[in-house]
Amino acid sequence: MRTKLFSYNYLDTPIHKLSGLTKILSFLLLTFAVMFSYDIRCITGIMIFAFIIFKMAKIQWSQVKLMVVYVIVFVLTNAIITYLFAPEHGVELYGTRHELIKIFGRYTMTLEQLFYQGTKLVKYASVIPFGIIFLMTTNPSEFAASLNKVGVHYKLAYPVSLTLRYFPDIQRNYQDISLAQQARGLEMSNKASLKSRFKNALMIIIPLIFSTIDRIDVISNAMDLRGFGKGKKRTWYSGKKLAKIDYIALGLSLLIFMITIYVSIFINHSRFYNPFI
Amino acid sequence: MKNKVVVKFKDFSFQYYSQAEPTLTDINIDIKSGEKILIVGPSGSGKSTLGHCLNGLIPFSYRGIMKGELEVGSLVTKDHSIYDLSKVIGTVLQDSDGQFVGLTVGEDIAFAMENDETVSSIMHTRVKSVSEMVGMDQFLGSSPFELSGGQKQRTALAGVMIDDVDIILFDEPLANLDPATGKRAIEIIDEIHQTTGKTVIIIEHRLEDVLHCHMDRILLINDGKVVADMNPDEMVSSDLLIRYGIREPLYATALKYSGVKIESTIKPGHMSTLSLPLVKESILSWDAKVEYEIIDTKHEEILSVKHLNFSYDGTREILKDINFTIHKGEMIAVVGTNGAGKSTIAKVLCGFEKETTGTINYLGESIANLSIKERAEIIGYVMQNPNQMISKNLIYDEVALGLRLRNISEEAIKDKVEHALKICGLLPFMDWPISALSYGQRKRVTIAAILVLDPKILILDEPTAGQDYKHYSEIMNFLEEINEMGITIIMITHDMHLMLEYTKRAIVLSKGEIIADASTAEVMTDDLIIEAANLKETSLYTLAKAVNIKNPTSFVQHFIEYERREVRGR
Numbered sequence A: 001m002r003t004k005l006f007s008y009n010y011l012d013t014p015i016h017k018l019s020g021l022t023k024i025l026s027f028l029l030l031t032f033a034v035m036f037s038y039d040i041r042c043i044t045g046i047m048i049f050a051f052i053i054f055k056m057a058k059i060q061w062s063q064v065k066l067m068v069v070y071v072i073v074f075v076l077t078n079a080i081i082t083y084l085f086a087p088e089h090g091v092e093l094y095g096t097r098h099e100l101i102k103i104f105g106r107y108t109m110t111l112e113q114l115f116y117q118g119t120k121l122v123k124y125a126s127v128i129p130f131g132i133i134f135l136m137t138t139n140p141s142e143f144a145a146s147l148n149k150v151g152v153h154y155k156l157a158y159p160v161s162l163t164l165r166y167f168p169d170i171q172r173n174y175q176d177i178s179l180a181q182q183a184r185g186l187e188m189s190n191k192a193s194l195k196s197r198f199k200n201a202l203m204i205i206i207p208l209i210f211s212t213i214d215r216i217d218v219i220s221n222a223m224d225l226r227g228f229g230k231g232k233k234r235t236w237y238s239g240k241k242l243a244k245i246d247y248i249a250l251g252l253s254l255l256i257f258m259i260t261i262y263v264s265i266f267i268n269h270s271r272f273y274n275p276f277i
Numbered sequence B: 001m002k003n004k005v006v007v008k009f010k011d012f013s014f015q016y017y018s019q020a021e022p023t024l025t026d027i028n029i030d031i032k033s034g035e036k037i038l039i040v041g042p043s044g045s046g047k048s049t050l051g052h053c054l055n056g057l058i059p060f061s062y063r064g065i066m067k068g069e070l071e072v073g074s075l076v077t078k079d080h081s082i083y084d085l086s087k088v089i090g091t092v093l094q095d096s097d098g099q100f101v102g103l104t105v106g107e108d109i110a111f112a113m114e115n116d117e118t119v120s121s122i123m124h125t126r127v128k129s130v131s132e133m134v135g136m137d138q139f140l141g142s143s144p145f146e147l148s149g150g151q152k153q154r155t156a157l158a159g160v161m162i163d164d165v166d167i168i169l170f171d172e173p174l175a176n177l178d179p180a181t182g183k184r185a186i187e188i189i190d191e192i193h194q195t196t197g198k199t200v201i202i203i204e205h206r207l208e209d210v211l212h213c214h215m216d217r218i219l220l221i222n223d224g225k226v227v228a229d230m231n232p233d234e235m236v237s238s239d240l241l242i243r244y245g246i247r248e249p250l251y252a253t254a255l256k257y258s259g260v261k262i263e264s265t266i267k268p269g270h271m272s273t274l275s276l277p278l279v280k281e282s283i284l285s286w287d288a289k290v291e292y293e294i295i296d297t298k299h300e301e302i303l304s305v306k307h308l309n310f311s312y313d314g315t316r317e318i319l320k321d322i323n324f325t326i327h328k329g330e331m332i333a334v335v336g337t338n339g340a341g342k343s344t345i346a347k348v349l350c351g352f353e354k355e356t357t358g359t360i361n362y363l364g365e366s367i368a369n370l371s372i373k374e375r376a377e378i379i380g381y382v383m384q385n386p387n388q389m390i391s392k393n394l395i396y397d398e399v400a401l402g403l404r405l406r407n408i409s410e411e412a413i414k415d416k417v418e419h420a421l422k423i424c425g426l427l428p429f430m431d432w433p434i435s436a437l438s439y440g441q442r443k444r445v446t447i448a449a450i451l452v453l454d455p456k457i458l459i460l461d462e463p464t465a466g467q468d469y470k471h472y473s474e475i476m477n478f479l480e481e482i483n484e485m486g487i488t489i490i491m492i493t494h495d496m497h498l499m500l501e502y503t504k505r506a507i508v509l510s511k512g513e514i515i516a517d518a519s520t521a522e523v524m525t526d527d528l529i530i531e532a533a534n535l536k537e538t539s540l541y542t543l544a545k546a547v548n549i550k551n552p553t554s555f556v557q558h559f560i561e562y563e564r565r566e567v568r569g570r
Helices: A020-036 A040-056 A061-085 A089-094 A111-137 A140-149 A154-183 A194-225 A244-268 B047-055 B105-115 B120-133 B149-161 B179-196 B232-237 B250-257 B276-289 B342-350 B395-404 B410-423 B439-451 B469-484 B496-502 B527-532 B539-546 B552-567
Strands: A099-104 A107-110 B005-016 B024-032 B036-040 B064-072 B089-092 B167-171 B199-203 B217-222 B225-230 B301-311 B317-327 B331-336 B357-362 B379-382 B457-461 B488-492 B505-510 B513-519
Touching (some): A020 A111, A040 A111, A040 A244, A061 A111, A107 A111, B005 B047, B005 B199, B024 B047, B036 B047, B047 B199, B105 B149, B167 B179, B276 B539, B317 B513, B331 B469, B342 B379, B395 B439, B513 B527
Parallel strands (some): B036 B199, B167 B199, B331 B488
Antiparallel strands (some): B005 B024, B217 B225, B301 B317, B301 B357, B505 B513
16 A cells, blocks of 8 residues: 555544644644753753653554654754754854863864763654654644634645645556556666656656646636635634643743743843753 | 526637637627527647636737727626636636646645635635535545545536626536536536526537536537537537537437437427327337347357456455457447556556456467556557657657567568558658647557557547547557458447447446446436446437336447448448
8 A cells, every 4th residue: 555645644643622723722832842942951841741642643663764864864863964064053052171082183072072972862852753743643624723813824734634635636647647657668666767767757747737727727616616715714614622731731831931041031140950060 | 687698709819829820710699698609610729728718828828919998797808807807707727637726635636715805704604504515515624535426527517606606617627527427417507597597608519418408508619619609409409510520419420310300499408398198109110120130149258357356455355256259350338437457457467466366368378477568568658638648759669669669670660660651540640750640540540559569459538528529430440450451459438429439349447346247228217227337328218218218228329220231330
């Protein structure tokens, strides 16, 4: 079976029950907290929280394996490049220098750099689970509604939901076109050179675009005929009313957000936590 | 409010900016409240444009010069927006999948209310009650992928009824539905019309299918003008349908063959109103007189499929123990409901999917080890929508593509391409851009692009979907010519006319199994098969039973043979 990009499945968990609005707001609050703070104590706390939520949402490892592998590769590459370009950044930030080993030329490993990059890794490790949870547990229908509720204009938010609606169609269409073109002799395997593979890809994409344009015409007519774009606002059939559990979730997210900010401003007096002085 | 005029075209004409000639001229139509009107006309007659004028897509989305007056409800359309009009007239479009803009049935039905900024609780109550009217209340949470074509269309209907419009416009509602679902759709429209008293306007070229239920009037459009405005009895009695390329009901054709003079007095407008005592004698004597020897020259086996099973995931069987044999030079139909496995069989034959178990033999040899590319030289596959296949600008390049990918010399390519184009009647257009061609011509281009690879078997997916009678006949006569040149043709279809007129044998699939492999006449007169394959009883069979013909199946067979030999001279 083909893998689906957004494999939303309704499960009976407290996380799935939250309204889309709660999820997007909590996601934004927690992400902002993690992005803002470089205090490894706070971030580790949030990371543990993220893993607990992950468990609660009953997300299966197999569902997210591929995504996680990509993310790990990206994060590690990012870490290596950060070090290559700015090996002394930690020293600049924390103002002390505890050299551990000398590697080559100006590249030395300092405790400060290790601490700085370690903090960054933990940041990624806490934000990414929230992103995955948000994608996997939000009903696509609610997606646009929640975007709209946090201030995105509905004419921008609705296409998001339309994309989710028509994505599988386009995927299927792509598959069919690709097979029919292969029957005509199109080589899609690695045997062909890069240049001819690019040319061959065009032979699938051009028919795909033309048959998709036909559809877009139908869709936009259908939407016009039913009054889309008439008013400045619109309401949402699938938007859930906030329940008690939503307020609890929002409260918890807000609390974590405030603690993080409080620690930064009143305890660390900076976005960074400095254990070296 | 009966008899109040709700749609009024007065000396109306319309010309698209992009066109040199007006698409509609001198239109004068009055439609009264509660009427049920059918608008028929061949492709390009302007009937869709007429629909666009009614619902406001003209001038909202399509611009042009409008002359004369058009009032819908009490609104003069040119002074009002498409949004104002949408409160008076609701439109159900032909593409029941494309117009499904919500992610679930409930959302899609509520779409218009969302745009009206209705509060959630009112929406949910209203969606519930409207969905009950069309029988979709059990599916509010379903996504479009879980629904059949008919269910999607009902959703669309509910989506326009939610506004409580006075007029409902159906733009080719039958185009994408199988025969049984189409019949049911017409019945639902009739039910809604009777219970709500709304004005119903149906634009459709499949006349017989619409006439399954009562219609007050039929407007015939040709070349941008209204050429007839009659009740169904008068329309079927006249020669206008044939003159303007609309297929008359099959039972009417059968009556003509048997020598009955078709007049309003025999009430030929609907099969159900036909005055049987007046026609019975003629039909019975015709049926007794017509006798054909069925010459069944079986050629050698070209393709044989044995014990074929297929499954995507190893658990759910999509094809179960499929066995059939196809003989050289046959032209056969593969029929069945959506999801019965028709397309999957085609995909497995072409090598797009690999069978789980079973054998496929071509001329007695297994083709299991041939790649997709190699199989294409034996079995060519033509997709339904030509736009899904065309990737070049010029006709010549498009047809040459498959050969160029096989590294054949340009000289040899030239000969082959010219030959294929000649067969397809496209040789004069060789250097034309494809964008200048009509849909039917594009279809030919895609067929030429497959024929150029010299396949022995051609599989076509719904070759005539969405085509009017004229284009349908063109495509089918062309396929018949190719067939006579010795190419075996397999068509995946649910067009019953196609089966009746062009194929002698049909393979019927249901839930992944072959439930029938028999002559077309047998398939189309077997109630169990008709039901399992979502076909409907042909009106020929209904007619035969109604006049108590002893063997209705042989009556249908007589009709087919008579038409093939005496009328089309095959």
